[in-house]
Amino acid sequence: MKTFIKNVIIYISLFFGLVLLIELSTALIINRHANFKFELKPKYLVLGHSHPECAFNDSIIYKLKNIARSAEPYYYTYFKLKKVLEQNSSIETIFIEYTNNQINPEMDDWTWDDEHISSRYVNYSPFIPLNHQFILLLNNPTGFFNAFSYSNKSKFINIVKEDYDYTNKLGGYLYLVRDKTDSILKNTSKIDPKNSITISKTNISYLEKTIELIKRHKKNVFLIRSPQHPKCVDYKNETIYKHILFSRFNDVEYLDFSNFPLSNSEFGDLEHLNHKGAKKFSIWFNKLIKDGLLLKANKQEFININIQKNKKTIL
Amino acid sequence: MLFNSLNFAIFLPIVFLLYWFGTNGKLKYQNILLLISSYFFYACWDWRFLFLLMFSTLLDYFTAIKISNTKNLNFKKTWFWLSISINLGFLGLFKYYNFFAESFSIALKNIGLHVNPWTLKVILPVGISFYTFHGLSYIIDIYKERIKAEKNFIDYSLFVSFFPLLVAGPIERATHLLPQIQKKRSFCYAKAVDGLKQILWGLFKKVIIADQCADYANQIFNNSANYSGSTLLLGAVFFAFQIYGDFSGYSDIALGTARLFGFDLLRNFAFPYFSRDIAEFWRRWHISLSTWFRDYLYIPLGGSKGSTWQKIRNTFIIFIVSGFWHGANWTFIVWGLLNALYIMPSILFKTNRTNLEIVAKGKYFPNLKDLFFIGMTFSLTVFAWIFFRAENLGHAMQYLSQIFSKTLFSIPSKKPIYLFVLIFLFIVIEWIGREGEYALENLFKNQRRVKRWSFYLFISILIFLFQGKQQEFIYFQF
Numbered sequence: 001m002k003t004f005i006k007n008v009i010i011y012i013s014l015f016f017g018l019v020l021l022i023e024l025s026t027a028l029i030i031n032r033h034a035n036f037k038f039e040l041k042p043k044y045l046v047l048g049h050s051h052p053e054c055a056f057n058d059s060i061i062y063k064l065k066n067i068a069r070s071a072e073p074y075y076y077t078y079f080k081l082k083k084v085l086e087q088n089s090s091i092e093t094i095f096i097e098y099t100n101n102q103i104n105p106e107m108d109d110w111t112w113d114d115e116h117i118s119s120r121y122v123n124y125s126p127f128i129p130l131n132h133q134f135i136l137l138l139n140n141p142t143g144f145f146n147a148f149s150y151s152n153k154s155k156f157i158n159i160v161k162e163d164y165d166y167t168n169k170l171g172g173y174l175y176l177v178r179d180k181t182d183s184i185l186k187n188t189s190k191i192d193p194k195n196s197i198t199i200s201k202t203n204i205s206y207l208e209k210t211i212e213l214i215k216r217h218k219k220n221v222f223l224i225r226s227p228q229h230p231k232c233v234d235y236k237n238e239t240i241y242k243h244i245l246f247s248r249f250n251d252v253e254y255l256d257f258s259n260f261p262l263s264n265s266e267f268g269d270l271e272h273l274n275h276k277g278a279k280k281f282s283i284w285f286n287k288l289i290k291d292g293l294l295l296k297a298n299k300q301e302f303i304n305i306n307i308q309k310n311k312k313t314i315l
Numbered sequence: 316m317l318f319n320s321l322n323f324a325i326f327l328p329i330v331f332l333l334y335w336f337g338t339n340g341k342l343k344y345q346n347i348l349l350l351i352s353s354y355f356f357y358a359c360w361d362w363r364f365l366f367l368l369m370f371s372t373l374l375d376y377f378t379a380i381k382i383s384n385t386k387n388l389n390f391k392k393t394w395f396w397l398s399i400s401i402n403l404g405f406l407g408l409f410k411y412y413n414f415f416a417e418s419f420s421i422a423l424k425n426i427g428l429h430v431n432p433w434t435l436k437v438i439l440p441v442g443i444s445f446y447t448f449h450g451l452s453y454i455i456d457i458y459k460e461r462i463k464a465e466k467n468f469i470d471y472s473l474f475v476s477f478f479p480l481l482v483a484g485p486i487e488r489a490t491h492l493l494p495q496i497q498k499k500r501s502f503c504y505a506k507a508v509d510g511l512k513q514i515l516w517g518l519f520k521k522v523i524i525a526d527q528c529a530d531y532a533n534q535i536f537n538n539s540a541n542y543s544g545s546t547l548l549l550g551a552v553f554f555a556f557q558i559y560g561d562f563s564g565y566s567d568i569a570l571g572t573a574r575l576f577g578f579d580l581l582r583n584f585a586f587p588y589f590s591r592d593i594a595e596f597w598r599r600w601h602i603s604l605s606t607w608f609r610d611y612l613y614i615p616l617g618g619s620k621g622s623t624w625q626k627i628r629n630t631f632i633i634f635i636v637s638g639f640w641h642g643a644n645w646t647f648i649v650w651g652l653l654n655a656l657y658i659m660p661s662i663l664f665k666t667n668r669t670n671l672e673i674v675a676k677g678k679y680f681p682n683l684k685d686l687f688f689i690g691m692t693f694s695l696t697v698f699a700w701i702f703f704r705a706e707n708l709g710h711a712m713q714y715l716s717q718i719f720s721k722t723l724f725s726i727p728s729k730k731p732i733y734l735f736v737l738i739f740l741f742i743v744i745e746w747i748g749r750e751g752e753y754a755l756e757n758l759f760k761n762q763r764r765v766k767r768w769s770f771y772l773f774i775s776i777l778i779f780l781f782q783g784k785q786q787e788f789i790y791f792q793f
Contacts, residue, residue: 001335001502008511011768015775022776142321149782156780 048097069171383464414643500577510574517567524560544723
């Protein structure tokens, strides 16, 4: 029995040693060859989840690259940005979506639950150091092991195919066709303000890390809130949302576009703009940048004045 | 809890260590521990159905004692039929009730009567077909006085619920497993190593062959209208490897796991795709079910004795029942019928026991004749698998008509080269190891440890790389 257990332990150690070797060597090779360099040489970068993904049409906005991605928590954004900044010196300003639902505890689930870890982790795993991967392992061991093995297979295939181009795997503007706002509004009850104190810990801490990273690269950073419908249920945590903004991110400028006026038909649903809304907003945002938004001392006031000024034409 | 899950990878070593170190080598404690572990294993799916399993166990335990104790034939019969009816009643209720209710409703609709049948909205308790058959064989054996009723409730419960075989077999016999439960077991190094090797090979079959083939087979079967005949044919071949890898992989893991605890379960697969005729295929495929039907249905009906008509009747009955055992769908019945038709000539011409030996025993390659017949048998089984996999008969017919169209000779739109390589590697290993109980049994047996372990580590790494999302085993639905 002792011999059996000893041999099993040796075998398992050899197995895990090999796994670690595969993990490290494939990550090293991919890190060395991975291409994150955008041909466009963008000056502006938009990061976040589906809200900015659907709002910023980067074919309309001059020198802006939208690499926001649906259901992407800040954990993955952080590692993605690290590589993007290393290879794109043209970037001067980064807009990071900070909206109401990004402080919700569900954002932590989006970081490691089975549904999200399988796609997000597999894509970015070569760029996530082992100590950061530990967070995923602790919170969802089964999901992590599945994603870990799958990511190794995917890395292996990428190396064999010499596929190191990540510029098309980072997200980007999503042309949303749907228009479900009216039907959703029929079934939506009044928004009750919520003052509960449960917030996403991991997500917010990675937002802080992302901001530190940008500052280390000496780039401009802004937290933004993309347009959302006035009846969007996410507003229920507005008080806590603002509290976190002012207490933990008071050194970062905040640009709020949430009340940008759009009709119901320009929303895909209460949280996302459809392609019509995105076009209208992107044209307006492009003009705002051209008019020197980023040079103004009080940027939010400038945004509000422009919203008011254009409200008649927009509506 | 799936055999290919992290949960099982934690569960198994814990039970193993408790079993050999925490029971002081006492049989009673070992059996109690295995029973508790088995109930825990089952409850991980749905604890509510644990009560059904316990009820079924209690019923058979007590009726067996009643049958055994009475000399009165009428009492014997009453207890026997009570147990059979309740066992089959539960199986029928959970597995077949909706099918019959809906089929009856359709039949009435055809003659102009519209009824809205009441249907059950419960999931099928996992393993019900398997543990019911355990119980049935036990009761029949008691009734026929082949064995005596087991008085020890723990031992009997463990016979029904032993976790490696609980949810998808092999379907054990009391005559084979109960004596092992009652006998003192001590640790055997060679047996435990053999068990681990069989688990490894089972995982390879499941993760590398079945799950990878499933990706393509599902895509092709679920969108069959969009594919060419050649792609559909390839889809059917992928399904043939999927179902073999899935079910025989499960059986290998079950047998290997049982070996770790000192048990030898019934062999369930013996390289069926190397069969040279359908009779040989059925001696090598799902052996525990085939022999169950042979012993408890085919032989009591008269088997291959009697008139030609009786032989035909018995063969059709056994294959239709076997098809129906797999599920309440006409596709399974047609699958059973097809197999009955395939095997019929060999029954009638008494050639069904021609190929009893392992193909090309002691040789590296088969001769051309064997190769031809292996190919023919495989083609026939692939054809039948189309019915087994299809959603309904309409789907199966549409699938077949599209295969036998002009597009059969086009280049398939799906060509997963890596999967062809893996299947080829799998066939080669199975061929080399076909004289053992499972492919790895004798492979590298007399080689140095470095060689052996390198090969096992290579297999383990492949399993790790291809693991991905855990897929359920197909036979859980039966």
